[in-house]
Amino acid sequence: MTATPHDSADGLPAPPPGCPAHIPGPRSQEGPTRLYGPEVEHDAPALYEKLRAEHGGVAPVLVQGDVPAWLVLGYRENLDVSRNPTRFSRDSRLWREAREGRVAIDNPLLPITMWQPLCAFLDGEEAKRLRVAVTESLNRMDRRGIRRYVTRYADQLIDSFAARGHADLQADFAGVLPMLVMTKLLGMSDSYGPQLLDAARDMVQGTETAIASNAFIVTALRELVAAKKELPGDDFASWLIAHGSALGDEELVEHLRLVLIAAYTTTGNLIANTLHMVLTDQRFRGNLAGGHMTLPDALEQVLWDAPPFTAVYGRWATGDTELAGHRIKEGDMLVLGLAAGNADPAIRPDPSVPVHGNRSHLAFSGGPHECPGQDIGRAIADTGVDALLARLPDLRLTVDGGELRWRTSLLSRELVSLPVEFTPMDPAAVGQAHAAGHPDPASDDALLPVPVTQGAAPVQSGPVPWWQGLLRWIRGV
Template sequence: MSAEGLTRLYGPEMEDNAPALYEKLRAEHGGVAPVLVQGDVPAWLVLGYRENLDVTRNPTRFTRDSRLWREAHEGRVAIDNPLLPITMWQPMCAFLDGEEAKRLRSAVTDSMKRMDRRGVRRYVTRYANQLIDEFASAGHADLVADFAGILPMLVSTKLLGMADSEGPRLLDAARDMVKASETAIASNAFIIDTLRALVAEKKRKPGDDFASWLIGHESQLSDDELAEHLRLVLIASYSTTANLIANTLHMVLTDKRFRGNLAGGHMTLPDALEQVLWDAPPFTAVYGRWATGDTELAGHHIKEGDMLVLGLAAGNTDPAIRPDMSAPVHGNRSHLAFSGGPHECPGQDIGRAIADTGIDALLARLPDLRLAVDEDKVRWRTSLLSRDLVALPVAFTPLDPAVVGDAGRVAHHTEPSAQQSRLPVPVPDAAAPARTGRQSWWQSVLRWIRGA
């Protein structure tokens, strides 16, 4: 595949308006388009819904084993290419197919099944209320920096069996890695080193946590396999859930379809989450799949060793399956947000539970939550894997400091019903006083996370 004249999946055009770029490529090439990824490496972007399913469901034609990547074999992928942390072959189920992949994936899925869903929701409620306590008396907040961007990492590190103090540095490293920054490789190494230390600790002193269950699984994962699978779970759960929370809150606050339905009381929070998974999936793309031999896809000749990028966001908006984008999709889980086939995300229900419970806790305590800026002032950042909100500034009626903190957590520490929770209808703006409140250990952790 010649690189001449190909569209880049990075840079200004992608960052300014990714959806428009997807539609331009669809109009020019159909369900699959030749593109350039980081380092001007040729690849194929899968745009069509059916084509995405074809690729994900046929591992004998399109494998997850990146050792087949021809461009890498022929020396056209630099050793500092930011794609390497997410494409370089590693000893884990996400980079294998067949029996070995089943062995490794079963260790992950069986360990996830041991998680107590009520326990997960209790952790989420606890951490969500601790975060809310920090801004509840101020009357204003940034729901990306102060809530959505922090909550999933706090919950994930707890579920893995790590101390609360591990969260801040892992959060910084995870954010850096998924942005494909110049320091992404160093951030990836820090995460791996931290998880290797966790494996060693849990081998000495097992606990009632995901890391210990993974270590004790009958599949008998090696230390390398354990660290890589813990990394996979940590990064995937953090990245997808943080985006899902932020995107759902954004749509609740800005989308007229939600306001109309909410006014009539017909939309549950799970309905809202599912709509977001269609319209603004947490991962917009997945790198990648590799052709196991010369083949055809959507009329294009794919050569052995070519890389394919799954266009999850593009597939979800394919006119062939969604001719009317304004039509609601409540109850329809056939979106591509969690990929598909044998590598479909095994933790999607846990991610939904974290997002659902966290948002429910936020809206229950701040029922008049509203956007604090004009909708067109909300900014987005397109990264390697996702389209992220830069900030989501909101205002609300401040809570009395007397009911914030331990008293507030006791008053609001009830487990929400994922099926019956309703979202509040936004109300007109009110003046927001300056931030006030106590200086606590929790605030020092938050300052660390935000780099203050």
């Protein structure tokens, strides 16, 4: 029997008004589980399995601000939602809770759910027009050129700590490299690097200042659009502006923001999660070192076990419907549980069985809104990890793997730090082996976009490279 807002198949009280009705699995006496807070921070995978046992492939939850929503836990259910935009739309203007005033204006969900004129929040022909502009502009990037470019930045970052014999690979490498790459590929001035890195981290973590951080990013990108209209370069922003889809200024800004934040977040987490697996899983490292598994195959294993985005907010029901035996009401929000779907026992009954090389995971979602820049992210991640392992082959954790701390944000679960030690390199030799073959990327006009010349803060000058200043700024020294 299907439960309604006025009765309950198991005799328990019906959910309060505004809370999604559901058919219980069994059901928790405490009501919907919060998808944020200590329980998620402590062990999100365990929470997903608890919800799966109680509710099946879809579970009622509360998101930030105790707003009711549905968490999609099943692999097939995630594909069903992502592949059927006529039932589950990306248009957040359908969100009933927001339309009826039950989402506070300072809710940290708003920067990632508030409707904007971009392909990620549209369906149908208009979404296709915008997505074609993004994908065709991304496809103009030369993958081999990107790899050479990533190697150069990776080497410079490694040079900054190679002589010390220790480093925090989250703060010193994984959390920095993607932003260095993406700001350049977009065509931004180097001077934006530190502020954009800080703002991006703050926004995706859903802090109290997430809205202000989002505003800073938007302002910086508006300045970029204005500058590139005056002086186009060989970069993503210029290609997007010149595309035949004729995007308006706000459309340009929002798509640049989408690409920047998605690429930074997913690629940084992918690098960190891969390094974490290499350092904590001896079998994984042995297969990689022994040639039984290539680095691209290893990345796919990580994308199954520790996807960069654990969840995606969201989809909205276009009408009353049913999913995995649960009644979904028109305007309900659904959160795609990518990590939970990848661990679904229905498709992975034994999670210890390797799946490296298998790209059928949910890490980049699916359907018409599947991530269009996933191959660029893969190129940045595997090139960066390869450069690091090649130069520092004896990397080892300085703490027990169980002591590592994780931070759970709106979109992801990320390492707070990844402290390692290794044999220090001779300070006199650091950088010398790469100087001839890897000149400063800032001087390579064939690879790098033209820097912003208008609307941006002046590029810092002096004998210290800007990326070293960025690292010092991150570390607070």
